[in-house]
Amino acid sequence: MxxxxxxxxxxxxxxxxxxxxxxxxxxxxxxxxxxxxxxxxxxxxxxxxxxxxxxxxxxxxxxxxxxxxxxxxxxxxxxxxxxxxxxxxxxSSKVLNLAAPRALVAKWLTAKLADYGRLHRDLRFSVNAHEAGEVDFTQANLDLAIHFGGEPQAEGIHGRTLGDEALVTVAAPGAGLDAPCIAHPLDPETPCVESALTLADPGLAIDAAAAGLGKTRVPALLAMADVAAGRVVLLEDGVPAGGQWWLTAPTPQWRQAKVRELVAFLTGAAG
The missing domain is CATH 1.10.10.10 (Winged helix-like DNA-binding domain superfamily/Winged helix DNA-binding domain)
Structure with missing residues (x-):
């Protein structure tokens, strides 16, 4: 038979x-x-x-x-x-493989993974930098990827958003709105006549602003830790960012408890 x-x-x-x-x-x-x-x-x-x-x-x-x-x-x-x-x-592997923009990893994700790791001592994380374009989940053996922009459109890829995002202007304490502009790819429409400095990502732009090189307009999620630490201050209220942070994965990965639980934690942490 x-x-x-x-x-x-x-x-x-x-x-x-x-x-x-x-x-x-x-x-x-x-x-x-x-x-x-x-x-x-x-x-x-x-x-x-x-x-x-x-x-x-x-x-x-x-x-x-x-x-x-x-x-x-x-x-x-x-x-x-x-x-x-x-x-x-x-x-049920105890390793979570993620990909995310370098700025998000440095300014937000690593701290959240540390918090999550304290709740789940047996977990280990592997994080790769990924800036733009489609992610090959199979080749990179990824459980989850994060990108900034619109909802994923690729077939079989689904996402959860970290919520609405705004662009805020930050600079070193004592600097004013007349400070030189620091540009980066996530804010191509920096409201300045001319940028004093252009950097590869908004995380570097925040560090440059903290060093006193000028002001920069960045996603609020990336700036919150530096604002809370007093490294930079808010100069202007946020304006709509024109995109959101999306946590994305193919359907099979969403069936994994370790992925669903981490996503629930990160989406709550961003609120």
Whole structure:
């Protein structure tokens, strides 16, 4: 019989019945009625063209054919159980592989992962820098990726947002709105006539502002820790950022408890 035609549920019922030599005890194990067990056995006998049990007055007895096949069937179910265990062990790996923009890693993500790691001491994190474009989750063996912009559009990729984002203007304490501008790619429309300095990412722009090189307009999520530490101050209220931070992954990764739990923590931490 071809693999695609194997009556696996009926074989499971047969194995339990053969082990107990009782439809009633097999039904208790399988959480079904004895009548349902009997129906499955009769259907299996018809499908295979083999009598599996002799019905005696008080119990059951295996036919020679059933007795001969039972050990191989039980080994098969043990192999199924081992395969399921290996699949679950892979999904429950204690390593989380993430990709995120370098600025987000430096200014927000590492601190949040440290907080999360204190709650889950057995977890380990692997974080790769990823600035723009589509992420190859398979090649990079990623569980989760974070990007700034719009909702993911790639087929099979789903996301959760960290919430609405705003651009805020920050500078070193004592600096004013007349400070030189520091530009970066996430704010191509810096409201200055001319930028005194252009840097590769908003994290570097915040550090340059803290060093007294000017003011910069950056996503609020990236600036909050430096503002709280007093390294920079807010010069202007936030304006809509034109995008959000998205935590994204393919459908299979969202089935992993470790991914769902981390996403729930990060989305709560950003609120």
């Amino acid at each position: 071809k693999r695609t035609h194997l009556p696996l549920n009926a074989l499971r019922v047969f194995e339990a019945s053969a082990r107990h030599l009782s439809f009633t005890r097999a039904a208790d194990e399988l959480a079904v009625t004895p009548a349902a067990v009997g129906q499955q056995i009769r259907a299996l006998e018809e499908t295979l063209g083999v009598v599996l049990f002799r019905r005696l007055t008080r119990n059951l007895e295996l036919t020679p054919e059933a007795e001969q096949a039972l050990p191989a069937l039980q080994q098969g179910f043990l192999a199924f159980e081992e395969a399921v265990r290996l699949l679950q062990a892979g999904q």
